[in-house]
Amino acid sequence: MSRITARFAALTREGRGALIPFLEAYDPDPAASMALLRALPGAGADLIEIGMPFTDPMADGPTIQVAGRRALKAGSKTARILAMVRDFRREDPTTPIVLMGYLNPILSYGPERFCVDAEAAGVDGLIVVDLPPEEAGLLAPHAVAHGLDIIRLIAPTTDDARLPKVLAGSSGFVYYVSITGITGTRTATAEHLAQAIPRIRRFTDLPIAVGFGVRSPAQAATVARVADAAVVASALIDTLAAGLDAQGHATPGCVNRVLDQVRGLAAAVRAARTGG
Amino acid sequence: MTLSPPPTQTGANTLRGGPDARGRFGEFGGRFVAETLMPLILEVEAAYTAARADPGFQIELNRYLKDYIGRPSPLWFAERLTARLGGAKVYFKRDELNHTGSHKANNCMGQILLARRMGKTRIIAETGAGQHGVATATMCALFGLPCTVYMGATDVERQKPNVFRMKLLGAEVKPVTSGAGTLKDAMNEAMRDWVANVTDTYYLIGTVAGPHPYPAMVRDFQSVIGTEARAQMQETEGRLPDIAVACIGGGSNAMGLFHPFLDDTSVRLIGVEAGGKGIETGEHAASLTGGRPGVLHGNRTYLLQDDDGQIIEAHSISAGLDYPGIGPEHAWLHDIGRVEYVSSTDREALDAFTLCTQTEGIIPALEPAHALAHVAKIAPGMDKDRIILMNLCGRGDKDIFTVAEHLGVRL
Numbered sequence: 001m002s003r004i005t006a007r008f009a010a011l012t013r014e015g016r017g018a019l020i021p022f023l024e025a026y027d028p029d030p031a032a033s034m035a036l037l038r039a040l041p042g043a044g045a046d047l048i049e050i051g052m053p054f055t056d057p058m059a060d061g062p063t064i065q066v067a068g069r070r071a072l073k074a075g076s077k078t079a080r081i082l083a084m085v086r087d088f089r090r091e092d093p094t095t096p097i098v099l100m101g102y103l104n105p106i107l108s109y110g111p112e113r114f115c116v117d118a119e120a121a122g123v124d125g126l127i128v129v130d131l132p133p134e135e136a137g138l139l140a141p142h143a144v145a146h147g148l149d150i151i152r153l154i155a156p157t158t159d160d161a162r163l164p165k166v167l168a169g170s171s172g173f174v175y176y177v178s179i180t181g182i183t184g185t186r187t188a189t190a191e192h193l194a195q196a197i198p199r200i201r202r203f204t205d206l207p208i209a210v211g212f213g214v215r216s217p218a219q220a221a222t223v224a225r226v227a228d229a230a231v232v233a234s235a236l237i238d239t240l241a242a243g244l245d246a247q248g249h250a251t252p253g254c255v256n257r258v259l260d261q262v263r264g265l266a267a268a269v270r271a272a273r274t275g276g
Numbered sequence: 277m278t279l280s281p282p283p284t285q286t287g288a289n290t291l292r293g294g295p296d297a298r299g300r301f302g303e304f305g306g307r308f309v310a311e312t313l314m315p316l317i318l319e320v321e322a323a324y325t326a327a328r329a330d331p332g333f334q335i336e337l338n339r340y341l342k343d344y345i346g347r348p349s350p351l352w353f354a355e356r357l358t359a360r361l362g363g364a365k366v367y368f369k370r371d372e373l374n375h376t377g378s379h380k381a382n383n384c385m386g387q388i389l390l391a392r393r394m395g396k397t398r399i400i401a402e403t404g405a406g407q408h409g410v411a412t413a414t415m416c417a418l419f420g421l422p423c424t425v426y427m428g429a430t431d432v433e434r435q436k437p438n439v440f441r442m443k444l445l446g447a448e449v450k451p452v453t454s455g456a457g458t459l460k461d462a463m464n465e466a467m468r469d470w471v472a473n474v475t476d477t478y479y480l481i482g483t484v485a486g487p488h489p490y491p492a493m494v495r496d497f498q499s500v501i502g503t504e505a506r507a508q509m510q511e512t513e514g515r516l517p518d519i520a521v522a523c524i525g526g527g528s529n530a531m532g533l534f535h536p537f538l539d540d541t542s543v544r545l546i547g548v549e550a551g552g553k554g555i556e557t558g559e560h561a562a563s564l565t566g567g568r569p570g571v572l573h574g575n576r577t578y579l580l581q582d583d584d585g586q587i588i589e590a591h592s593i594s595a596g597l598d599y600p601g602i603g604p605e606h607a608w609l610h611d612i613g614r615v616e617y618v619s620s621t622d623r624e625a626l627d628a629f630t631l632c633t634q635t636e637g638i639i640p641a642l643e644p645a646h647a648l649a650h651v652a653k654i655a656p657g658m659d660k661d662r663i664i665l666m667n668l669c670g671r672g673d674k675d676i677f678t679v680a681e682h683l684g685v686r687l
Contacts, residue, residue: 055575056587058467058468103308103571159315162315166311177311177312180312180474182468234570
């Protein structure tokens with residue numbers, strides 16, 4: 001059983017949803033980014049999503065765009081991101097790691113070589129934003145061969161006729177983009193989620209994570225009541241960015257403030273289905 | 277004009293039948309977009325397929341092309357330029373005479389009629405030099421549609437006249453500060469707008485790039501250039517040209533000129549990329565000459581990128597060529613060897629700008645000045661009975677400030 005499947009199975013037994021915090025690899029620098037990654041499970045992360053910086057992140061709002069620029073400036077490279085995961089995996093054999101990014105750096109690295117190295121590093125799943133099912137053949141065979149889950153995005157614009165096509169070949173979990181828009185901007189309403197998540201469940205037994213616009217503990221709890229996981233990204237990066245000095249360097253305590261925020265989100269997610 | 281027939285109706289022995297059903301030209305093209313946009317792109321494809329099969333759509337488009345854009349554009353024998361170069365006869369396809377001053381109007385008219393058929397009520401576009409932005413803003417004024425144009429902040433600065441024109445036409449111009457603030461960044465931001473406004477908005481892409489069906493659709497709307505030029509050349513010279521030349525940023529004017537000639541094996545086709553400060557300096561916009569295949573803006577094509585797959589900023593004196601990618605059909609034509617791709621530098625383009633202005637009394641845009649720079653290189657070595665056809669795809673009024681600065685003149 002994959003780490004992702006095992007983790008969701010365990011959470012189902014506990015009767016609670018998951019918190020999936022996101023961090024951009026190498027933002028603001030390799031040391032702070034690695035310190036944050038190492039401490040996330042202890043702060044309540046059930047799975048972790050690591051963003052792979054790209055110069056042209058078309059689905060991302062200003063917060064993640066700027067984080068990606070800081071990371072690239074700090075020396076982020078595909079091989080170095082995989083090395084981060086390898087280092088993390090030495091100490092944590094169970095917390096699932098999902099890499100999220102855009103196709104071109106993976107193509108440049110070589111899709112097969114990327115999947116070989118990602119598996120060896122201890123990566124569990126891949127979210128490739130600009131790789132719809134129509135083009136999945138470029139990466140999916142290699143991912144499957146190396147035990148990496150392909151986690152597909154489902155959007156409000158994905159209608160019932162299209163859903164089966166997107167779900168075919170999905171594994172691990174599916175990621176519901178809860179708004180039509182870019183990351184870190186609008187937030188979906190509880191009413192929208194109450195309608196959207198059951199619609200997807202009619203087509204799949206995979207766990208459903210919800211992201212884009214999930215910022216506060218209350219919003220994360222709303223998500224955790226109807227879906228299986230809440231992804232929080234821009235809100236955490238905003239906190240990190242607020243703790244940088246004028247030169248963009250991490251100030252003391254800035255990683256800890258992000259971790260405190262993760263603790264607050266985790267508490268809300270864990271209490272969500274217990275009448276909290 | 278007649279839009280090119282769908283692939284199923286063309287024979288196997290043609291280079292004009294692409295793309296395939298997946299939007300591929302060989303291994304290039306495709307639909308690499310986020311899931312939120314996939315249904316929209318499929319909707320555009322279905323609407324375009326229906327429109328191109330509808331005689332009423334073609335009749336409507338032809339009327340606007342003739343009476344509003346001013347087509348057909350003339351074919352002009354550049355006699356003094358030919359004499360100056362001392363070799364092959366040089367003809368200009370005068371697409372700079374179109375309403376709004378460039379070939380961009382051909383595509384904008386086609387797409388805005390499509391957007392109206394689809395019931396879309398808001399238009400967005402990206403622009404580099406501002407030619408596509410101006411053409412889009414113009415059609416939006418004509419049809420009373422709100423228009424938002426994304427333009428890199430660097431380009432807003434160097435193309436002030438076009439920014440003002442767009443605003444006069446009622447468009448909202450949004451400067452984009454991410455990246456180097458040029459065309460690539462404007463396209464990113466336009467796609468972000470589209471993702472956030474999926475129900476009412478039509479994204480009017482200005483070049484033969486982006487996800488399928490845009491590369492094929494924009495090519496079809498621009499093919500009026502080559503179709504007219506081919507007939508005009510037959511009429512004037514009784515034969516086809518030996519060489520057809522066009523500049524390339526994303527590659528829409530070149531694709532429009534080349535496509536009707538693709539099966540004419542006697543016609544050499546040459547695309548001229550922007551060599552910037554020189555290919556060897558790394559500061560250029562020549563994706564085919566200096567790039568390698570990758571995926572950006574929805575399609576697989578040649579891109580300027582570093583060894584980790586991060587996109588490198590392009591450089592060109594011409595904002596309209598300042599793009600690190602190229603349309604996927606060009607990438608395919610490059611790989612199969614049907615079209616030759618070369619480059620001209622900023623300096624060579626400036627010299628050609630002056631040459632054209634002083635010999636023909638035509639101030640060209642800096643974009644076709646790159647094509648002319650290559651014509652000036654090859655024409656002198658050719659016999660006088662040889663013919664070069666060049667697409668003069670835009671006029672240079674917008675560029676006089678840039679040129680003045682490079683010539684050291686204060687306006």
